Amino acid sequence: MIEFKLPDIGEGMHEGEILQWFIQEGELVKQDQPILEIQTDKVNAELTAPATGKIIKLFFNEGEVVEVGNTLFQILEENETFIPAPPIVVEPPSNNEEKEMKPITNTQEVTINRPLATPYVRQLARELNIDLQLVNGTGPAGRITEHDLQNYQKPQPIQEVEPILSVQHPCHTQEERIPLKAIRKKIAEHMVKSSTIIPHVTHVDELEMDALKTMRDQFKTYAEQKNIKLTFLPFFIKAIVTALQEFKMLNASVDDHTNEIIVKNYYHIGIATDTPAGLIVPVIKNANQKSIFQLAEEIKQLAAQAREGTLTLEQITGSTFTISNVGAIGGLHATPIINHPEVAILALHKMEPRMVIRDWEGVIRYMMNMSLSFDHRVIDGVTAVRFTNRIKELLENPNLLFMEMN
Incomplete structure (x- = not known):
């Protein structure tokens, strides 16, 4: 057995x-x-x-x-014979009370x-x-x-219409208790651990997106012919990986047991994804070795698997840096919590036309904010600003981004 x-x-x-x-x-x-x-x-x-x-x-x-x-x-x-164990004789309780036995049953x-x-x-x-x-x-x-x-349409039973008068206490109808368990419980525990251990600092900056939007629009039709949905996220991943290769401390983790900083020479980018079960972070492995179209296709596949709950363990572990892309639902800036044991996370916010000053004149540009939370034990503020400045340089001049690719 x-x-x-x-x-x-x-x-x-x-x-x-x-x-x-x-x-x-x-x-x-x-x-x-x-x-x-x-x-x-x-x-x-x-x-x-x-x-x-x-x-x-x-x-x-x-x-x-x-x-x-x-x-x-x-x-x-x-072909195996089951020999049940001999029954165990249990003396009745002295107080003559029967003990309730709850059998294991399938519900x-x-x-x-x-x-x-x-x-x-x-x-x-x-x-x-x-x-x-x-x-x-x-x-x-x-x-x-x-x-x-x-x-699917559920079959509706035929019911007799009968007036029913019921009175409920207001407190009973205005509250709902939801057990904090499974994935949501683990998310809560992970967030508490991260915010407790890591001294978070958040730096916010803005990007001018006009040049990148023009380039994306040029390639969008070609991508659709290959059945690829081309969003801005693959471009961001490429720019971030390029910046991480230059600012290696942001692609690191802290070993809290040995008090060592572990610098990673590989680039596995986690993409925070909202799902019915909670926040899941599928990981794009070796993002520095993949093209824009390859990244776009992998993002699409991972997002679908995350919503369906079919991601494998390999697909959700091992990230070295995480991106939280909330731009599709809005928001100007945030203070994202770092995905422990990583040392930084970048949140991308909504793109919108804004009035900005260029050459001392007011003009309309597509602008987007980004929020970088970083571990102040490992990263200084100056390094964080230089890191986001490099990302800005590559995205505001996307031709330069392609020149910097491996």
């Missing part, structure tokens, strides 16, 4: 929350058949059967948090031929109270997509 323990499926992972069991006790399963879905602070993952056999026992309920190394379930392999109806869907779509279906068995999947191999859930 195999005891399947929760493995470490993430860097530094200590626990995971069981989102859904796909089987129940006594059920026959095949090797590699999905058994349960679990959510960690990094990713949602489906764990599969290690062998073909019979599920003997489930040790946790859906919604419970399990520490790494704890046994999740027991499986009896094929959802289980089916072997379950619909194909990503963990993100399953979670969304639970939030919308939609039975995936009733949804027609339009994705590859009949996979149910987020679009299918949006288009």
